[in-house]
Every structure is written in structure tokens, then in C-alpha cells.
Amino acid sequence: MKRHFQSFTINGTIEDKGLPILLICNHMSWWDGIWTLYVNQQLFKRKYHFMMLEEELRKNWFFQYTGGFSIKKRSKSIIETFDYTAELLSDAKNLVLLFPQGNIKSIYQNKFVFEKGIEKILQRTKDDIQIVFQANLIDYFADAKPNAFFNLHHYTGEWNIDEIEKAYNSFYKQCLEAQAKKEI
Template structure:
């Protein structure tokens, strides 16, 4: 990462409560999984898992050795993936990354619509977990390489997917506003 980016900044104080972590993150580039892995290594030090579309995991097969597991939309196996994700979230040593919008979207998108899988996973989760939001943003400023900003927020609201989606959108909008005010 150091070869491709000028700097990395983690913003936001998140208390580790020694619970399994569901990390909900925007998906703007190929780098997102690596950025969240970096955040995990710096702060949480958990076993890292992430869900990928099966066709993407087939193309990038090496991700299965770094915590990647597949989901196939419009397939009966989708329920097995939801069960597997919930099982991962039953172990306090695990962090599961979820891109709730389901695929890569523009970094300039400011409204996220969560796929139904987020709700299905939460319904299957039987014990306490931490839900942490991460918003990845980049800016070049006066540098040739981009500066990466990883913004974090601990979600403490209701376990309702609509509430979580609204909270993530509010958090992301705040991150954009804060980022727009930065200067070099």
C-alpha cells in the first residue's frame, strides 16, 4: 500500500468490546478489502473474513486464502452463506467485513441502499456483536499519490436494518463534510 498511497489516516475512536465485529463499509474500489484489513491489523487484530460475489472470488481465487468467502445472488446457497456469516459472528476472535450495497459504487455516491442480505445476517446472529461503520475516502491534495482516510464509527442504535442503513448514510455524509473541510 505504501507504494500506491501517500498516507493512511484512521479517524474515529472505536472501543473494542471484545465481541465479534461486523464491519460495514462502503465499496468504492478494489482497495477496500485491503484498507479494512489494514484497519483490522492496526486496531482490532481479529481473524479477518469478507464476503465476495462468487464470480469475483473465482477471478481472484487467492482471496479465499485471505478470509474471502463467496455469495451467489439468486441462488439457494445464499442462505448457507448467511448461516456461515452468522456462525463467524458467533466467535469473538472474528471480524466480518460486509459491503452492504453489494458491489462497487462510485466514491461520489452519497446514498447507500443496503441489500437484503444485511438483514438476513442480523436475523441469524444470536449473540452480541459490535457493529462498526467504516467509510473509506481518498484525496490527493498536493501529492502525486492519494491520501487514504479510514473513518470509523461504533453503531449503537436499534438492530433494525432500516435504522442501520439510515445511520450509515448519516455517518457517511458527516465523513464527506469533514473531508471537504480538510486542507494541506
């Protein structure tokens, strides 16, 4: 990563409660999973898992060796994927990364519409997991290579998909506003 980026900054502090972590993150580039792995290694030190579309995992098969597991939308196997994700979230040694919008979107997107999968997974888990939001942003400033910013927030609200979506959108908006005020 150091070859491709000028710097990495983690913003926000998260109290590690020793629980399994469901990390909800924007998906703006191929780098998102790698960046989240970096954050996990720096802060949480959990066994890393991430969900990705089955067709993408087939193209990038090596991700299955780094914690990647597949989901196939609009198929019967989607139930198995939700059950597997909930099973991962029953072990405090695990961190599961989900991209709520389901596919890569522009970094300049200002509203995320969550797929229903998060709700289905939360229905299968107990209340003893920690939900963490991450917003990845980049800026070049005066550098030839981009600076990567990983913004974190511990979600403590209701376990309702509409509330989680609203809270993530509010968090992301705050991250964009804070990023716009940065100078070199």
C-alpha cells in the first residue's frame, strides 16, 4: 500500500469491547477491503472476513484465502450466506466487513441505500456484537500519491436497518464535511 499512497490516517477512536465486530463501510474502490484489513490489523486484531459478490470472488479467487466469502443475490444460497455471516459474528475473535450498498459507488455519493442483507444478518445474531462504521476517503492535496483517511464510528443506536442506514448516512456526511475543511 505504501507504494500507492502517500499516507494513511485513522480518525476516530473505538473502544474495543471484546465482542465480534460487524464493520459497515462505504465501497468506493478496489482498495476498500485492503484498507479495512489495515485498520483491523492496527486496531482490532480480529480474524478478518468480508462478503463479496460471487461473480467478483470468482474473478478474484485469491480473496477466498484472505477472508473473502461470497453472496449470490436473488438465489436460495443467500440464506446460507446470511447464516454463515451470523455464525462468524457469534465468535468474538472475528470481524466481518460488509459493504451496505452492495457494489462499488462513487466516493462523492452523498446518500447510501442499504441492501436488506444487513437486516437479515442482524436478525440472526444476538445483541452481543459491536457495530462499527468506517468511511474511507482520499485526497491528494499537494502530493503525487493520494492520502487515505479511514474514519471510524461506534454505532450505539437501535438495531433497526432504517436507523442504521440513517446513522451511517449522517456519519458519512460528517466525514465529508470534516474532510473538506482539511488543508495542508
